[in-house]
Structure formats: C-alpha cells, structure tokens
Amino acid sequence: MGVTIFVAFAILLVLTVPIGIALGLSAIVAILIHGAIPIEFIMKELTTSVNSFPLLAIPFFILAGEIMGKGGISKRLIAVAESLVGSVTGGLALTAIVTCMFFAAISGSGPATVAAVGSIMIPAMVKKGYDIKFSTAVVASAGSIGVIIPPSIPMVMYGVSGSVSIGDMFMAGIFPGILVGLGLMVYAYYYAKKAGYKGTSEKTSISNIAKQIWHAKWSLLIPIIILGGIYGGIFTPTEAAAVAVAVGFIIGVFVYRELKMKDLNAVFVDSALMSATVLIIVGSATGFGKLLTIEQIPNKIANSLIALSDDKTVIILLIIVLLLIVGCFMDTIAAIIILTPILLPIATQVGYDPIHFGIIMIVALAIGFITPPVGVNLFVGAGISGVKLEALSKAVIPLIIAMVIVLLIITFIPFLSLILL
Known part of the structure; x- marks a missing residue:
C-alpha cells in the first residue's frame, strides 16, 4: 500500500492535479487496490481532521489578512519602512522587504503578504528604474517571511x-523571521549597489521616522495587540485570530475609512475560497498521513x-x-x-528541541514558496508584474541561496529560536 500511495501521488502531481485533491485521490486509489481499509476512512478524515479549535485560527487569520490588505494598512506600513x-542604496527594495516583515506580523500568510505589498511596491520600484524581474523576485522572496514571523498559519x-505549544512556536519565530529579512536585505543591497540603484531623496531622520510611525500607529498597533495578547x-492564538479580524475591521472601516462596506463581499469571498482550499488540503493530508502511519x-x-x-x-x-526538495x-x-510525525521523532532522538525543529x-518549507513548480509566491508576484515565470525563477535564485544560508545559521544556533522561551 505504501508503494501504491506514493506512485499514485507522484502520477497525480505530474498530471498537475491540485495538491489537496491529489493527496485524497492517491489515498483512495491505495485503499481500492489493496482493500485493507474501508473507503469511508478517507471521508471520515476529511471531516474530523478539521473539527479542531486550534484550526479555527486559519480562516480567521486569512480573513484578517484580506481585511488589512484592503483597509489601507499596507501603504502606511510601507511609509514607515x-x-x-x-x-x-536600493532603498525601495529594502523598503519592500521591511514592509513584508511588518505585514508578516499581521497576515500569517506568504501569498497574502506578496499580494498586499507587491501590488504597491513592484510598480513603485519599476517606476524608479529597478529591473522588473529583480523587483518581483525581492517581493516574492520577502513574502515568505509571512509564515515565519508570527502569527503564522504553518x-x-x-x-x-x-x-507542541502554538504560542511557543509564535515566540520562537520572531528572531528567525527577522534574520531571514536581514539576509534578503544584504543581497538586495549588494545587487542595488552593483546596478546603481540609489535611495530616495529624503534622508533618514528621527523626525521623519517619528512622523510616519505616528501616521501608522493604528497599523503598528495590530501586531502588538495580537502578539501581546497571546504572550x-x-x-489563545485562535482567539487572537478572531481579535485580529475585529481590530482590522474597525481600523479599516472606521479609522482609515478605506475599507468600504461594498468591498466586504469580495473580502469574504476571497477569504472563504482561500480557507476552503487550505482546509481541503488539511483534510486530505491528514488521511494521507494516517494511511502512512498504519503502514508504519x-x-x-x-x-x-x-x-x-x-x-x-x-x-x-x-x-x-x-x-527543501519537498x-x-x-x-x-x-x-x-505529513512530515511532522515522521521527522519530529528523528529530530528529538538526535537532541533537537521540538520548538527549534519546528522553526527549522x-x-x-517557506523557501518552497519561491521554488518552482509549486512556488505560489512566484505565481502571485508574476501575476502582479507580468513577468514570465521562467524569468522570475532565475531572478530568485540568489535570494533562495541567501535564505538557505540563514536557514543553516538558524539550524546550528538554537539560541536564535529559543531565546524568548
């Protein structure tokens, strides 16, 4: 059965079947061929696996990200960055990365971060003479920080x-997320220096920083409320997700007044579609994983x-x-x-803390957001800029290398992940 399920899954992926459907279908094929388990097993897993209080955080964080992306919060975070x-040197590229770090503390999603920041920053960078492939690659890569800096759906x-404690995972992700952002900024600065991309005309000053922070005070208050409430x-993290929706709604509708009531229908529809996609994957992957466990x-x-x-x-x-391959x-x-039940026991057996291993x-896996063929951040970035996926995949290679270097630093210096616990 183990061989059958993996072969079926590989064939379905080659046929470009969506990942959630491929996981469920491959499990069904294995059951039908071998007949050791009733087919109702998969149907049961699809429903019972998502019947979980902690998982309620997922649709709430997705909805919060959609509300904040359309409520004027993104552009105020950009002004602060x-x-x-x-x-x-390369100020707009660095601004895009820092903004993604700010937005990561709100959205919990990589693609949502790319969409919210990229729709503003990519056109702005291109207008200032930045190469469009580099601009898109920077935002797509920095969007990966959306799942590292808490809150984070993964x-x-x-x-x-x-x-393991979701609150501890959130706490452990803060410094690694910042470190990934710094690694991307180092490469962006190097590339900008070589390409001759200048900074903005306005020099950095305490007064200007203070002014922009004051203008964005409500936007910056959101991660403080979310993370401060949890810690x-x-x-709980699940309740924090609901609070994020409420706070984002109040700020977007009544404070900034940029989120109109007529926009809410699109916000709810987009959030529902994304939540449904994620939860189908959760249900199918849980059934797939339990079949693997049964087969040892x-x-x-x-x-x-x-x-x-x-x-x-x-x-x-x-x-x-x-x-990285997965x-x-x-x-x-x-x-x-699928992999946590397999790899976590190995990691703990050789002495890795479960929280530290979770961050690793x-x-x-966040690097997978920018590695083809399933690099979803690349698709979102390409959709915004119009760059062909093949060209974008080449432009993002140095940024992938930078993220891998940071990953190794995080791996071999546990202190960076566990310092706040």
Whole structure:
C-alpha cells in the first residue's frame, strides 16, 4: 500500500492535479487496490481532521489578512519602512522587504503578504528604474517571511501536528523571521549597489521616522495587540485570530475609512475560497498521513535515515535537504501534516528541541514558496508584474541561496529560536 500511495501521488502531481485533491485521490486509489481499509476512512478524515479549535485560527487569520490588505494598512506600513531604510542604496527594495516583515506580523500568510505589498511596491520600484524581474523576485522572496514571523498559519499546523505549544512556536519565530529579512536585505543591497540603484531623496531622520510611525500607529498597533495578547495570556492564538479580524475591521472601516462596506463581499469571498482550499488540503493530508502511519512508513523512513549516519549534523542536513526538495513540489501545510510525525521523532532522538525543529522545518518549507513548480509566491508576484515565470525563477535564485544560508545559521544556533522561551 505504501508503494501504491506514493506512485499514485507522484502520477497525480505530474498530471498537475491540485495538491489537496491529489493527496485524497492517491489515498483512495491505495485503499481500492489493496482493500485493507474501508473507503469511508478517507471521508471520515476529511471531516474530523478539521473539527479542531486550534484550526479555527486559519480562516480567521486569512480573513484578517484580506481585511488589512484592503483597509489601507499596507501603504502606511510601507511609509514607515521607507522612512527607516528608503534613503539607503536600493532603498525601495529594502523598503519592500521591511514592509513584508511588518505585514508578516499581521497576515500569517506568504501569498497574502506578496499580494498586499507587491501590488504597491513592484510598480513603485519599476517606476524608479529597478529591473522588473529583480523587483518581483525581492517581493516574492520577502513574502515568505509571512509564515515565519508570527502569527503564522504553518506554525498553527505544526503545533497541532506535533502536539507542541502554538504560542511557543509564535515566540520562537520572531528572531528567525527577522534574520531571514536581514539576509534578503544584504543581497538586495549588494545587487542595488552593483546596478546603481540609489535611495530616495529624503534622508533618514528621527523626525521623519517619528512622523510616519505616528501616521501608522493604528497599523503598528495590530501586531502588538495580537502578539501581546497571546504572550500575555489574555487570549489563545485562535482567539487572537478572531481579535485580529475585529481590530482590522474597525481600523479599516472606521479609522482609515478605506475599507468600504461594498468591498466586504469580495473580502469574504476571497477569504472563504482561500480557507476552503487550505482546509481541503488539511483534510486530505491528514488521511494521507494516517494511511502512512498504519503502514508504519514513518517508522521505516526514520530507521532508514538514522541508519545512514549516527552523526547529529549529518542527520539534520539530510532532513533539511529533504524539506527543501519537498517544498518544491508540495504545499507547505500538506508537507507539515505529513512530515511532522515522521521527522519530529528523528529530530528529538538526535537532541533537537521540538520548538527549534519546528522553526527549522517552517523556514525550510517557506523557501518552497519561491521554488518552482509549486512556488505560489512566484505565481502571485508574476501575476502582479507580468513577468514570465521562467524569468522570475532565475531572478530568485540568489535570494533562495541567501535564505538557505540563514536557514543553516538558524539550524546550528538554537539560541536564535529559543531565546524568548
């Protein structure tokens, strides 16, 4: 059955069947061929797996991101970021990355971050003479930070799959997310210096920074409320997601007055479609993963991996390579649900803290957002700029290398992830 399910899944991916459907269909094919388990097993998993209080955070964070993206919050965060780094060489590229870091503390989603920031920053960078491929690649890469800096939908999934604290995962993601942003900024600065991209004419000053922070005070208050409420024990991550929706709605409609009532229908529809897509993946991936568990495939993979070497460094490097490859072909959430029960026991067996390993796993899979053929951030960025996917895939390679270097730093310096716990 194990061989059948993987072969069926591979064939469906080659046929470009959507990942959520491919996971469910491959499990059904394996059951029909081998007949050891009733077909109702998959139907049951599709419903029971999403019947979870922590998973309520997913549709709420998606809705919060949509509301904030259309409520005028993005452009105010951009103004703050530009006041901080805009005058530096390649200032607009650095501004785009810093803005993605700000928005990551609100949205919890990579594609939502690219859409919210890229729709403003990519045209602005191109207008100032930046290469359109570089501009799109920068925003697509920085959008990956959306799932590293909390709140993060993949962190919710890892917490559920690995039975670890979602609040601890959120706390652990802060410094690694900032470090990924800094790594991307280093490359963006180097490229801008070589290409001759100047900063904005207005020099960085305390007064200008203070002015922009004051103008964006309500936008900047949102992550403080969300994360402060979680870490202060006022509400759970799931409740925080609902609070984010309420706060974003109030600010977008009544404070900034840029989110109109007529816009809400589109916001709800887009959020519902994205939530449905994610939850179908969750249900299918859970059934897929349980079939693997029944066949004891996770144990066999774990034993095989440990048999290759008893060296802690070699094992974690093999896991990272596996995650990077999987990220090229599989949705992040599906990968977390399927691989966490397999890889987490191996990581803990060789001495890795479950929270630290969770950050390693999420950063590695976040790189998958910009690696074809399933690099969803590339598709969103290309949709905004009109750049062909092939050209964008080449432009993003140096940024992928920068993220991999940061991933290795995070892996071998646990302090960066665990300092706040």
